[in-house]
Amino acid sequence: MASERTAAAGGLLKRCKQALAENPVLLGGLALAPVVMVATTVKNAVALMIVMACTLVPVMLLEAVLAKYLSMVPDFARMALCAVFAAAMLMPARLAVAPLAQNIFDSLGMYFALTGVSALMFLHSPGREPEGPRFAVTDAVCGTLGFALAVFLTGAVREALSLGTFWGVPLGFSVKFPAMAMPFAGFFTAAFWAAAWNSLSRLIGRMGGGREVE
Amino acid sequence: MTSFLLVAAVAVFLENALFARALDISVLLPALHSRRTIWIYGLAVTLSSSAAGGVAWGLHSLLQGGGWYASYGQPFLFLTAQAFLYAVVCAGLRAYKKELYRAIRVPLTISFFNCAALGSMFLAVYKAGSFWGAVGTGAGVGVGFLLACALVRVAEGRLAICNVPRAFQGLPVRLMYIGLLALATYGLIGHQLPV
Numbered sequence: 001m002a003s004e005r006t007a008a009a010g011g012l013l014k015r016c017k018q019a020l021a022e023n024p025v026l027l028g029g030l031a032l033a034p035v036v037m038v039a040t041t042v043k044n045a046v047a048l049m050i051v052m053a054c055t056l057v058p059v060m061l062l063e064a065v066l067a068k069y070l071s072m073v074p075d076f077a078r079m080a081l082c083a084v085f086a087a088a089m090l091m092p093a094r095l096a097v098a099p100l101a102q103n104i105f106d107s108l109g110m111y112f113a114l115t116g117v118s119a120l121m122f123l124h125s126p127g128r129e130p131e132g133p134r135f136a137v138t139d140a141v142c143g144t145l146g147f148a149l150a151v152f153l154t155g156a157v158r159e160a161l162s163l164g165t166f167w168g169v170p171l172g173f174s175v176k177f178p179a180m181a182m183p184f185a186g187f188f189t190a191a192f193w194a195a196a197w198n199s200l201s202r203l204i205g206r207m208g209g210g211r212e213v214e
Numbered sequence: 215m216t217s218f219l220l221v222a223a224v225a226v227f228l229e230n231a232l233f234a235r236a237l238d239i240s241v242l243l244p245a246l247h248s249r250r251t252i253w254i255y256g257l258a259v260t261l262s263s264s265a266a267g268g269v270a271w272g273l274h275s276l277l278q279g280g281g282w283y284a285s286y287g288q289p290f291l292f293l294t295a296q297a298f299l300y301a302v303v304c305a306g307l308r309a310y311k312k313e314l315y316r317a318i319r320v321p322l323t324i325s326f327f328n329c330a331a332l333g334s335m336f337l338a339v340y341k342a343g344s345f346w347g348a349v350g351t352g353a354g355v356g357v358g359f360l361l362a363c364a365l366v367r368v369a370e371g372r373l374a375i376c377n378v379p380r381a382f383q384g385l386p387v388r389l390m391y392i393g394l395l396a397l398a399t400y401g402l403i404g405h406q407l408p409v
Contacts, residue, residue: 026385027384027385028243028385029239029240029242029243029385030240031240032236032239032240032389033235033236033237033238033239033240033329033333036236036239037235037236074304074305074308075319076300076301076304076305076308076319076323077301079297079300079323079327080297080298080300080301081297083293083294083296083297083300083327084293084294084297086293087289087290087291087292087293087294087297088290090286090289090290090293091286091290094285094286105285110332110333110336110337112289113288113289113292113293113332113336114237114329114332114333116289116293117293117327117328117329117331117332118240118328118329120327120328121240121324121327121328178407178408178409179407179408181408182400182407182408183233183234183235183236183396183400184393184394184396184397184400185393186236186393187236187389187390187392187393187396188389188390188393190389191382191385191386191387191389191390191393192386194385194386194389195379195381195382195386196381198380198381198382198383198384198385198386199380199381202380
């Protein structure tokens, strides 16, 4: 019994390590739209993290539960149910995000809702196989952490370079690059972080814990 | 009809959903697999976005004005409508064209539940001005996606024979290329870089 538990914990740990090394945003290209468009400040980044956490974890859990207990229902109907559930989860997400800043929804615009729908893309990420609710929660938490990391790194760099601040606190830079807040700069910043993550992932792969990319 | 064409042309060229709003970036990656997948995903995104635009306009016309609708209801209703549309299309295909449904099941799902389809609903409501304008916005998002796919696909062939640093191979170099095209589009429209 104890050895079974240790094996299960080891499996979960390995899965977590793999999921983080194979960052779904920086390596898989999932949920890139909000990262590129509205991760221009750390506050926006934190708001996007909250929205993703509020939608991805419950949606993946629901999908796993439906797949396990309602397998006779056609898969498109289960997917539609997950979408409606994701839409409903945007309401608590809105309540959670509101205290961050007065104009936070003006900054996020339609990307607030689009972050919620991005969570549905995770259900179709390549190589993902539904393996029960426990693994679904692990996958969802790791996916959220991967997204959080990508959006935070992008938001922090763009805020520092475009406004010279971090969470609104001046950093004392004498030069600023306001163009860093533009969409094309979002593509460039995401590209540089993706390249850095590519290298890190290879390093982890060589150490024996993750993937080996060719 | 003029409104449809005008809005669609703006959505394809001037405010391309990928280069100006990064809307369909996550669909682009599976779509780039081959020329066939580009057409399948392109058509699926065009149909889903056009339908979504029309539905969004209808919902907005019926419900606009309420405080709950503006803050909480709109995203919920739009995504629920999208799920309903998806279920109807899938059920229809499953009943009458089972082989086709099996072949396009995954592209169909990805085309309905991505930023392009939901994004075109918001754009249709805020930018279109009429029902046909809303449908045109959706169609423009889809055709713009096909155009963007073609442009990125051309670059893929050229990048394959370049000596790209190992860390930048794959997604990073694609993002750099899309970023350059986004910058070019930004300049083409007449925007100036902020200083």
